[in-house]
Amino acid sequence: MDQNKIPQATAKRLPLYYRFLNNLNQQGKKRVSSKELSEAVKVDSATIRRDFSYFGALGKKGYGYNVEYLLGFFRSTLDQHEVTEVALIGVGNLGTAFLHYxxxxxxxxxxxxxxxxxxxxxxxxxxxxxVYDIHHLEEKLDDIKVAILTVPAVEAQVITDKLVEKGISGILNFTPARISVPKHIRVHHIDLAVELQALVYFLKHYSLDKPE
Amino acid sequence: MDQNKIPQATAKRLPLYYRFLNNLNQQGKKRVSSKELSEAVKVDSATIRRDFSYFGALGKKGYGYNVEYLLGFFRSTLDQHEVTEVALIGVGNLGTAFLHYxxxxxxxxxxxxxxxxxxxxxxxxxxxxxVYDIHHLEEKLDDIKVAILTVPAVEAQVITDKLVEKGISGILNFTPARISVPKHIRVHHIDLAVELQALVYFLKHYSLDKPE
DNA sequence: ACTGAATTGTGAAAAATATCACGACTTATT
DNA sequence: AATAAGTCGTGATATTTTTCACAATTCAGT
Structure with a gap:
């Protein structure tokens, strides 16, 4: 809507930065440098400075960043003031893990x-x-814009269609199925088997000390 | 080790291609075009052709790809002939989900x-x-090169250090902690909270019909 | 055989991302 | 007040990834 200039790669790192700033703040740390942050989140320090710079000059040269200020800034940037309600579809082991988080x-x-x-x-x-009956999805989903999909793969598309019909905006899809949605709906896929296999592939085919 | 020329972005998509080729094969399909595959896996067809081309000319112009041939090719490329043994550390809900997969x-x-x-x-x-006692990690981990880490965040680094000491090569880290390892060890992070938060951020800040 | 439709493989261009490297500024110390 | 050490913000560059677009080829139908 507003800050369309921020690169997607940067946007994906924001939540990570946010969490570590929270940790630092809770530890009572007042200032932090891009170098320190880099070691904590395992992202190159120049990349961190570049990421931050998209939001303006948040730090001070020779000093670093004020933790509290940065945290406050990210809180509003990440819309932490307003609660986002999420529905979880499929209460298996993975779904349950989310419910306890x-x-x-x-x-x-x-x-x-x-x-x-x-x-x-x-x-x-x-x-x-x-936990509601999935057959009552239509009645109980009111106004929820985000869904986590942790159902068996065969159900994924059918349930997705229902979510779409109810006006969902985004889906975090943990099923191996690559679901189809109208193009205004955002789907992020996290495919556990693919992640594991990719790791194994990298181990066998890429020599050591390569990044990510 | 060998095919170091293959881009990382491509390598990460290989398992995905492999699974969909498997599906097609089981459905008895004999040929497939990059366009069809594109619709199934939601990756641009030119990207798919480019990805395949790193391995040579696997298809036929005007025809497409022979499913069985392609599958066989990927099977050996992805080292599907040799079983990779994996250890799972932390049998909570998430860990249990993996054990049932x-x-x-x-x-x-x-x-x-x-x-x-x-x-x-x-x-x-x-x-x-x-399921073994975590205190016997050292004795029971013999020869396993890959570990899935699904323990509470506070335990992550301590256990990682033990894994490293026992000669692990790769870790799939599901804890929010960014663990430190010697640089010859590969760690892939999957941070569920970050993924969810990133999705929410994209929904609020990026206008519709944007990719990934 | 010929024609038209389909589809690959890839050079070239574009877009996105990451990294280098340094001037400018801040703080701490003497 | 001067100096040294530390650090940001960013222009420039490098690297990686995606996409365009088209010649070459194949297949199917006549």
Whole structure:
């Protein structure tokens, strides 16, 4: 909407920076240099300075960055003032892992609703989140714009279609299926098997001390 | 070691291609075009052709690619002939999800050993994988080169150090901690909270129909 | 055989990302 | 006040990745 100039690669690193700044702040640190931050998050210090510079001059030459100031800045940049409600579809092991994760701690994100087909799970609370019957997806999804998809691959497209119909904006897809959506909806894929296989491939084919 | 010319971006897509070729093959499809594949995996068709071209001329102009041939080619490229044994450290919800995932179906990867600190879990089998006491990591890890790290963040570095000492080559790190390792060891980070937050950020700041 | 439609493989260009390297400024110390 | 050490912000450059666009080739139909 507004800051379209920020490179996607930078945007993907912002949450990471944010979390580490939070840690530093909690440790009572007042200032931090790009070099220190670099060691903590394993991103080149020049890249960090460049990333920050897209938002203006946030630091002081010869000094570094004021942790509290930077944190406040990122808080508003990352929209941490307003809670984002998220639905979780599919309460298997992976889904349950998400339900137990406290996103509120660092991020103003809350999973408010979960869905599953298993009647044993429907009606329970997991990690404080009520689990509804997936067949009632249409009624219970009101106003939620983001969904985490942790269902079996075969269900992925059917459920996606329902989410789309209910006006979802973004989907974090953990199924191996590459789901199809209208082009105004954003889908991020995280494919655990692909990640594992890619790691194995890199180990076998790339010589040591190569980055990422 | 050998094919160092292949771009990293390409290498990361190979497992994805491989899985979809497998699907096609099981469906009995004999040929496929880069355009079809593109729709299935959501990667631009020119990118797919470019990716394949790093391995030589695998297709036929005006025809496309022979599914079986391509599959065989990738099988050997991705070292699918030799089983890769993987250890899983931390049998929480996320870890359990991995233990139930059958990587052998498409990939010749097998989780052979799991570790946890919880005495209730130690000694059990989950998804056919024996769970050992994490304090016996040193004795039971023999010869395993790849580990999946799904422990609480505070434990991450300590356990990593032990893995390094035992000669691990690669770690798939699901903890929010950015672990430190000697530079010849490869670590891939998958940070679930960061992924979720990045998605939310993109939704708020990037206008629609933007890619990835 | 010929024609038209489909599709690859790739040179070239564009776009995105990362890194280098240094002037300018800040702080601390003497 | 002067000096030294530390650090940012950024122009310039390098590297990586994606995309365009088209000649060359193949296939299917007549």
């Amino acid at each position: 406290n996103f509120m701690k660092n991020n103003n994100i809350r999973i408010t609703t979960a869905f599953d087909a298993d009647t044993e799970k429907v009606g329970t609370d997991i990690g404080g989140v009520p | 059958n990587f052998m179906k498409n990939n010749n990867i097998r989780i052979t050993t799991a570790f946890d600190a919880d005495t209730e879990k130690v000694g059990t089998d989950i998804g056919g994988v024996p």
